[in-house]
Structure formats: C-alpha cells, structure tokens
Amino acid sequence: MTTPGRATQQRRQPAATPAATRKRRTFGPPDMFVWAPVLTLFLAAGIIGTIGQSLLFAAAFVAVAVVMVVADMWFNR
Numbered sequence: 001m002t003t004p005g006r007a008t009q010q011r012r013q014p015a016a017t018p019a020a021t022r023k024r025r026t027f028g029p030p031d032m033f034v035w036a037p038v039l040t041l042f043l044a045a046g047i048i049g050t051i052g053q054s055l056l057f058a059a060a061f062v063a064v065a066v067v068m069v070v071a072d073m074w075f076n077r
Contacts (some may be wrong), residue, residue, distance in 0.1 A: 020060055041062070042061075
C-alpha cells in the first residue's frame with residue numbers, strides 16, 4: 001500500500017535552451033591517421049602528373065584524396 005506522499009518522483013527534464021536545440025555540426029576535425037593515405041595520394045598525383053604526363057589520373061587521385069578527408073571529417077562530427 002502506497003501513500004500519495006511517498007510516490008516515486010519523476011525526473012524533470014531541463015528546459016530547452018537555445019544551446020540544446022542547436023543543430024549538430026556537419027563536419028568535425030579530421031583524424032591524424034587520414035593524412036598518411038591522403039599525402040601518399042597527393043604524392044602519387046604529383047608524380048603521375050609530371051612524369052607520367054597524365055593529368056586525368058592525377059586529378060582523379062586528388063579527387064579521391066579530397067573525398068577521403070571530407071568523409072573522415074563527416075564521420076568525426
């Protein structure tokens with residue numbers, strides 16, 4: 001038998017503040033481990049662009065490197 005004065009207290013939720021209703025960031029900081037493959041891709045793009053004379057493959061390598069950094073930043077948000 002429970003008495004009205006001894007009921008379990010419910011937790012009150014804090015009032016919604018502007019900081020709490022803020023949206024999450026779209027991108028976070030990149031990890032330091034993403035820079036090893038990215039710098040390798042940039043180096044390969046430089047070698048392929050100058051020695052191999054293939055600017056299309058060099059641009060593709062740079063695009064892949066940029067996608068890797070942006071994807072890593074998105075996962076770290």
